[in-house]
Amino acid sequence: MTLRREEFVSIPESDLDGVSVDTLAVRAGQIRTDQLEHGDAIFPTSSFVYGSAAQAAARFSGEEPGNIYSRFTNPTVQAFEARIAAMEGGERAVATASGMAAILSICMSLLQSGDHVICSRGVFGTTNVLFQKYLARFGIETTFVSLTDLDEWQASVRSNTRMMFIETPSNPLCEVADMTALAALARASGALFVVDNCFCTPVLQRPFEFGADIVMHSATKYLDGQGRCLGGVVIGSSKLMEEVYGFLRSAGPTLSPFNAWVFLKGLETLxxxxxxxxxxxxxxxxxxxxxxxxxxxxxxxxxxxxxxxxxxxxxxxxxxxxxxxxxxxxxxxxxxxxxxxxxxxxxxxxxxxxxxxxxxxxxxxxxxxxxxxxxxxxxxxxxxxxxxxxxxxxxxxxxxxxxxxxx
CATH class of the missing domain: 3.90.1150.10 (Aspartate Aminotransferase, domain 1)
Structure with a gap:
């Protein structure tokens, strides 16, 4: 690791290549202002101003990068997203208002009517309800299978299977999935393999290393660690996360800047x-x-x-x-x-x-x-x-x- 000079307002990603998760938890993603604060800054603002009407138009069109509105662009939230993406080993993260909002954002942005999902039975009860009751209203069918029975997963695959969703270890029976085997089945079936990594966090387990396409968290749990606030996050490739980000920008299940700041502090001790x-x-x-x-x-x-x-x-x-x-x-x-x-x-x-x-x-x-x-x-x-x-x-x-x- 090359130590950054204090006049730099952020830590270049290249300076963090190869460092441990412990270091990433403390150092990755920080965005310093021109005041060169040592702690992470919090930006409790709903909107951002522009130097001219032309700049505002350029920001909204995407021609110029920068913050627009905190429903979908906020520096504190972006810092949290960058840090957890680095810790998980993913390209990009999108933060949400809760863990359930993270699952909803994945499904609404990457599934459509007529698609089929295979989900392990050993998931949080509300995850089950979301798939079984609410997504079913929009023509998305879910088959629930044993987390550990690979034959049951294989037998449940259909031509329209688009997603396989698991928690590992499971809630609350602590069953453990063979992620490598499930990832191979998902690839062969043309389905996305989504792993809820809430129980382990990237400190104990990094699902991308076993073939996951998307990793998600209820940040409310271990990422915060002190029961202070709600939040969620989705991590994956830049291409997939652009779709999730598009849903978040339009639908608004947004993480607040304050909660993002709390999670940044939580990650430091994770x-x-x-x-x-x-x-x-x-x-x-x-x-x-x-x-x-x-x-x-x-x-x-x-x-x-x-x-x-x-x-x-x-x-x-x-x-x-x-x-x-x-x-x-x-x-x-x-x-x-x-x-x-x-x-x-x-x-x-x-x-x-x-x-x-x-x-x-x-x-x-x-x-x-x-x-x-x-x-x-x-x-x-x-x-x-x-x-x-x-x-x-x-x-x-x-x-x-x-x-x-x-x-």
Whole structure:
């Protein structure tokens, strides 16, 4: 890395070639003003002014680069987009108002009526609802398949299949997809391969290296890391992202400059946070396996996990989310959750604070009982997003749950 002189107002991309994700998380994408501020600047403005009517016309026509209106051009948002694109190893990123807005933007810009999508069952419940209910109204049909059954993916391919969509690891059962195999199937089928990388982030996993065409995030989760605001981002080739950007410019599911600034600050600590999440989650998973009343622990870091070896090849860590089932059904799961005192009862994940939720009645509560059953979301399933508090303090709070569960 060649160190940049302070009079330069931005870091040339060539100066960051070959540096680690840890460095990109801190240095990539920063846009300095002529004031040469050391921290990232925030531009809380709706519009930008021009020197003349001719310049305004040139900006709007695209003949001259520059900012126009913060619905689709804002320096703080662009800095966040550049940083996460560099970290993922993609050509371009487009930031959105939420993770669901990111998925919607992908679908509305790259699919059309008559297209077919194959989606893994192990996705966030609202992702399922978006595909199954709302996109279906516009003539886009979705087939849901097992994330890990390649034969089922192959059997579901049609002549009009245009997209394959997955989360890996999955939410909330931590199943892991063979991305190389799915990418090859997508290429052979003429479909785009889209990976939600929310659980791992580019610190632990870079799906482009395994053949993904598009990577997306709910930035609300680990990219922020402190539960402060909503956002999403889509990363891919410049050609594909130009289509996504065109939809965003017209439809307006836009990330605010303030939220983009928060995410820039979050990315600076993402590598060290992810390692702490992984360390706590792995130890907690082993501990939970030993507790009376726990039927099964779902975490790819456990050696008896069906995709443990695959996860070890694709990921540099196993992530901070795990799930487990308890004996006694929903009543036991609710009693366990309610007995905790420090851990936050909330459906969000990726926070420095440990969170706990009952997926069957929260994140996946809008699914039909049949779809929950197919996805493996049982009434006795509890999901933990393991934070970076003292591991012993997390254990002690979970002991309260076990005490209530066994009483």
């Amino acid at each position: 590598p060290i946070r992810m390692r702490a999440h992984c360390e706590n989650a792995l130890e907690l998973a082993h501990w939970l396996e030993q507790q009376p009343g726990v039927e099964k622990v779902f975490y790819a870091g456990l050696k008896d996990h069906p995709q443990h070896d695959l996860a070890a090849r694709q990921q540099s860590g196993f992530g901070g989310v795990l799930s487990f089932t308890v004996t006694g059904g929903k009543d036991a799961a609710w009693a366990f959750i309610d007995a905790t005192r420090m851990i936050s009862i909330t459906a969000n994940l990726g926070d420095v604070k440990t969170t706990i939720t009952h997926p069957g009645t929260t994140t996946h509560g809008r699914l039909s009982p049949e779809d929950r059953e197919k996805a493996g979301i049982t009434d006795n399933l509890i999901r933990l997003s393991v934070g970076i508090e003292s591991l012993e303090d997390i254990r002690n709070d979970l002991r309260r749950g076990f005490a209530a569960f066994s009483s």
